Amino acid sequence: MAQHSAEQASWLRATLREGFDRLQRGDQAGAANCCRQVLEKKPDLAEGHFLVGMIALNADDSRTAIQGFGSVTKLQPDHSGAWAQLARLFMRRGQVNRAEDALKNAVTHADDNPIVQDTIATVYTLLGNAASASQWQEKALARQPKNIGFLINRANNQMFMGDFAGARSRLDSAVALNPRHxxxxxxxxxxxxxxxxxxxxxxxxxxxxxxxxxxxxxxxxxxxxxxxxxxxxxxxxxxxxxxxxxxxxxxMQYDETAETVFFTMLSETYTKDWLQTRAAGCDSNAPIFIVGQPRTGTTLVERIISSHSAVHSAGELRQFEGACRRLLGAQGDGSAEAVFRSAASLDPEQLGNAYMTLTQPMHGDRERFVDKLPMNFRFVPLILAALPNAKIIHVRRSPMDACFASFKQLFADAYPHSYEQTEMAHHHARYYQLMGDWRERFAGQFHEVDYEKVAADPEPHAQALIEYLDLPWEDQCLDFYQQSGAVTTASVVQVREAAHTRSVGRWRRYEAQLQPMQLELQKLGIPLEH
Incomplete structure (x- = not known):
């Protein structure tokens, strides 16, 4: 009997090891087969469920991943790796409170596993806590100084913090390890x-x-x-x-038809009459939303505003959509189109309160905070209903410059429409037309600035922004590029400089090559420039 148990334990370890090895080699089916065999033999094996989570994570199936890692924490409550993975997944879904609880458990039970340490650092980064992230990254690197992934994560963190020399040192180490990386x-x-x-x-x-x-x-x-x-x-x-x-x-996977249906639904659902018939929302005046398109000056405007002593930069938060999904319960697991169709019937005060609760860990210690997620432009009416005292700033940029700026930027996982010229033009047209709808229906209820004007002459536009926020003027708002806080957007290097106009009209250098983009915008009635 003992021999049989020992043989089974040995077989389980070997099969699990094979499953993780197959997963690392990209063999999803082989890893899943190993996992299935293990759990058939021993359904309560924590590492078997951890493998379930990792396989699902690799397949971008967050729901199954959460179930897998959740099973691990029930079977083995001190499994720091599962808690760390859960924290990262909850952050991706905008569930900040659950993420913080999972992170607390991951930190409490953390050992010297460098992969877990690096995952904890990633969660701190997502929470906007670059200082804590750097501490955990250093722990991971102390254990595995030649791990290129760890070196890159540390370099990214140092770039966010403005330590470009430190970042270069880490990247040089990575290149020395793999010159082709x-x-x-x-x-x-x-x-x-x-x-x-x-x-x-x-x-x-x-x-x-x-x-x-x-x-x-x-x-x-x-x-x-x-x-x-x-x-x-x-x-x-x-x-x-x-x-x-x-x-x-x-x-990338990109369903343009689904996005078209989504934008049409937004325009048809969120009318002036809809907003006028809503009940009162949450009365907090703390949030400041900056919306628009990526690479259009949203970070420049955010840095100007957050230079004020009363304003904290909370980063690009996904909590507004997360609040909708949470209140919708099971309905909240659907597509964006389905979620925001249903969200039109949510109680505004409950929605505003849910957003404030979800973002509470990011509020900082100042009176106001900035939520700079450009794609929140889609939900301007919901924000107006849920948080009527919040401020919304829409940053505009000339369409061709805006489209080309996205086309020439490699994003992490967002903006799949930006890698093909006509798809980029179609998306920009949908955005442009939707903002036109919001402007017509909700005139005077949000503030608009043009990137080109702010870049060319920052002072009057900065003063107008601060006045719109009902704050007293502070000269430091013009010295935004001297801020020492972390910057986690694609503009991480540029915002350390004073405002400039070098990027204005840059698309003209590529006018011939950008013909597909130009022709689509013109066909859709979108001007190429302001």
Whole structure:
């Protein structure tokens, strides 16, 4: 009997190890088969359920992943790895309170496992706590100083904090370990303006090699495009951006029809009459929403505002949508279109209170806080109903500059429409027309600024912004680029500079190559420039 138990235990360990190995090699089916065998033999094996979670995580199935890791924590309450993964998943779903509870358990039970330490750091980053994230990243690196993933995460954190020299040191270490590592080269390219072709030649050589994955091609091509722009080699820069965009698009799922239906529903549902018939919302005046499109100056405006002594920068929060989903219960697990169709009937005060509860950990210690998630432009009417005393700032940019700025930017997991010219134009047209609807229906209930005007002459526009927020003027709002706080957007390097107009009209350098984008915008009645 004892021998049988020992043999079974040995078999379970070996099969589990094989499952994790297969998962690491990208063999989802093989990993799932190992997992199934293990749990058939021993349904209460915590590591078997952990493998369930990891397989689901790899398949982007967050619901199953949460179930898997949740089972682990029930079977083994001190499993820090499962708690850390749950914390990260809850953050992705906008469930901040649940994330914080899971993070507390992960920290309480954390051992010297560097993967767990790095995951904890990731959750702190998502919570906007770059200082705590750096402490856990250092712990992970102390255990595995040659782990490229850890080095990159640490470099990203240092970039967020404005420590570009420290970030470069980490990235140099990563390149020394793997000279072909695509993500590392992409991050290096963003650190500073290049003045020679040394790194360009290095990237070009790697790109010429066979067997590169699309994600690697995307990283390397966007790095190449950025540096060729620095060198003013415009045609070659565009070719690089186009190659990178095509590669990234091949890795993304994007349902344009679903987005079209979603935008149509928003316009048809959220009318002036709808808002006038809503009950009173939450009376807090703390939130300041900055909305628009990515790469259109939202971070510039956020830095100006958060330089004020009464305003805290909370980052790009997903909690408004999360509040809707939470209040809708089972209905909240549907598509964005289904969720926000149902959200029209939510009680405004409950929705506002739910948002304030979910964002409470991010409020900081000041009177007001900024939620700078550009895509919240879709939900302006819901925000007006739920938080009537909140302030909403819409940042506009000339359509072609806005579209091209997104096209030439490699995002993490967002904005799948931005990697193909006509898809980008279609999305921008939907945004442009929806904001026109909001402007007509809710005139005077949100503030609009043009990026080009703010960049060219910051002072009067900064003063108008502060006045709109009902705050006294402070001269430090013009010294926004001297802030030491973390910046976690694609503008991480640019916002450390004073305002400039170098990017205004940049699309004109690529006018011939951007014909598909121009023609689609014109066909849809969208002006190319203000």
């Amino acid at each position: 695509a993500n590392t080269h992409w991050l290096i390219s963003s650190l500073e303006k290049v003045v020679d072709r040394r790194h360009v030649d290095e990237i070009t050589k790697i790109l010429s090699e066979k067997g590169l994955k699309d994600q690697e091609i995307a990283y390397l091509s966007y790095a190449l495009g950025k540096e060729l722009e620095d060198l003013r080699d415009w045609p070659a820069a565009f070719d690089a951006f186009a190659t990178g965009a095509a590669a990234r698009r091949r890795t």
